[in-house]
Amino acid sequence: MRLDRVWLIVRAGSQAASRQARRCLEDLQAQGIAVVSATSGLASNPFPGLLATEPALPDLALVLGGDGTVLGAARHLAPLDVPILSFNVGGHLGFLTHERSLLRLDDPADSLWQRLRDDQFALERRMMLEARVLRANSRNEPDHSSNAGEDSDGDGPHLALNDLYFRPCLDEVSPTCLLELEIDGEVVDQYRGDGLIIATPTGSTGYAMAAGGPILHPGIEAIVINPICPMSLSSRAVVVPPRSHLSVWPLGELSRKVKLWKDGAYGTVLEPGDRCVVQRSAHPALMVILDQSPSYYRALTRKLHWAGSLSAAEHSHN
Numbered sequence: 001m002r003l004d005r006v007w008l009i010v011r012a013g014s015q016a017a018s019r020q021a022r023r024c025l026e027d028l029q030a031q032g033i034a035v036v037s038a039t040s041g042l043a044s045n046p047f048p049g050l051l052a053t054e055p056a057l058p059d060l061a062l063v064l065g066g067d068g069t070v071l072g073a074a075r076h077l078a079p080l081d082v083p084i085l086s087f088n089v090g091g092h093l094g095f096l097t098h099e100r101s102l103l104r105l106d107d108p109a110d111s112l113w114q115r116l117r118d119d120q121f122a123l124e125r126r127m128m129l130e131a132r133v134l135r136a137n138s139r140n141e142p143d144h145s146s147n148a149g150e151d152s153d154g155d156g157p158h159l160a161l162n163d164l165y166f167r168p169c170l171d172e173v174s175p176t177c178l179l180e181l182e183i184d185g186e187v188v189d190q191y192r193g194d195g196l197i198i199a200t201p202t203g204s205t206g207y208a209m210a211a212g213g214p215i216l217h218p219g220i221e222a223i224v225i226n227p228i229c230p231m232s233l234s235s236r237a238v239v240v241p242p243r244s245h246l247s248v249w250p251l252g253e254l255s256r257k258v259k260l261w262k263d264g265a266y267g268t269v270l271e272p273g274d275r276c277v278v279q280r281s282a283h284p285a286l287m288v289i290l291d292q293s294p295s296y297y298r299a300l301t302r303k304l305h306w307a308g309s310l311s312a313a314e315h316s317h318n
Contacts, residue, residue, distance in 0.1 A: 001083075001116045005034045007050060007058040009073050011065025012041030014090030020064050020103065031113060040065070040072050042265075047076035057082055060116070060288070066091015071263040074161040074285040078128055085116075085288035093303050095205055096161075102290050115290065125284040127200050127221050127242065131164050131260065132156035136273030154268030161285050162203030162263045164278060165228070166248060167195040169257035169269055177258050181225065182247040183240060190251070193230035195258075198223060198246060198278050205300070207264075213237040217296060223280070246278040 006028055011017040021037060028035045036054060038046035040063075063073050063086035070086045077084060087103045088094030104112055115121065133155045158164065168177045179191045199208040201216035204224050209215060213226035214237060221242040227235045240246075250258040250272045260267035260276060270276055300306065 008037040012039040017090040064089040078285040083286040122289040128281040130281040131158040160262040163199035165197040178251040180249040194228040197226040
């Protein structure tokens with residue numbers, strides 16, 4: 001990997017991430033690598049400023065934080081084909097991040113930067129979703145030809161590495177909504193309940209799993225459609241092919257507005273009559289993998305605290 005320019009993205013409000021970032025910054029600058037450091041969090045989005053002011057894209061985005069920090073980076077950098085290397089520093093679950101122990105800086109012969117220069121890593125492509133909103137007062141179909149990142153207006157594109165979900169907008173009314181789902185031009189169901197989640201395999205271990213959805217291996221390209229607390233026992237999670245085109249329509253009175261969220265970040269508000277079109281993004285997130293023998297199942301066991309049989313203290317040797 002060419003390593004001339006690096007963006008160092010640090011989780012906002014984390015002292016551990018800030019301390020580690022200072023070490024990385026000094027180490028990279030000592031090697032003549034141009035580094036730009038910025039914090040990322042719910043109240044601080046550094047990417048519009050970086051993309052507007054920096055003279056060139058980085059060869060690598062180094063992310064120090066948790067999954068939320070990685071998700072924010074992926075939404076902005078995936079359309080630009082910038083690889084992301086992330087470490088769980090100050091984060092929580094860390095499904096998308098490496099353990100901090102792999103961030104080796106002390107041994108020059110086996111340093112992280114030398115491994116990257118020697119191409120001792122794998123590049124994993126993680127499927128992403130894209131949502132665009134067609135307003136009720138517009139007769140034009142949403143434009144899917146743009147290769148740019150997220151737009152500043154509410155109509156999109158809205159990108160997500162984990163999930164897109166629709167939840168009731170107003171707290172003053174009953175926290176339920178009515179959503180109609182269309183798949184490839186065919187109306188499939190109407191969901192009355194707390195909302196609807198549309199997730200990638202990466203996001204299947206996030207909000208979708210908490211709402212009772214299936215866990216999908218990230219090597220499977222598919223889309224999970226999962227209702228949130230539906231009021232019908234027949235409304236179940238559905239897994240559809242990655243080329244599916246989904247349309248979500250809020251129904252009911254005009255006061256029944258719905259918010260679109262992307263990876264837990266605010267997207268826009270939809271009113272009854274608006275249509276949100278969701279499909280696989282043309283640009284996957286490029287994730288740098290350092291583990292020489294990564295195991296998705298081992299990660300699930302560790303992160304989700306799977307205990308196995310309650311009668312067995314250890315796994316069998318079979």
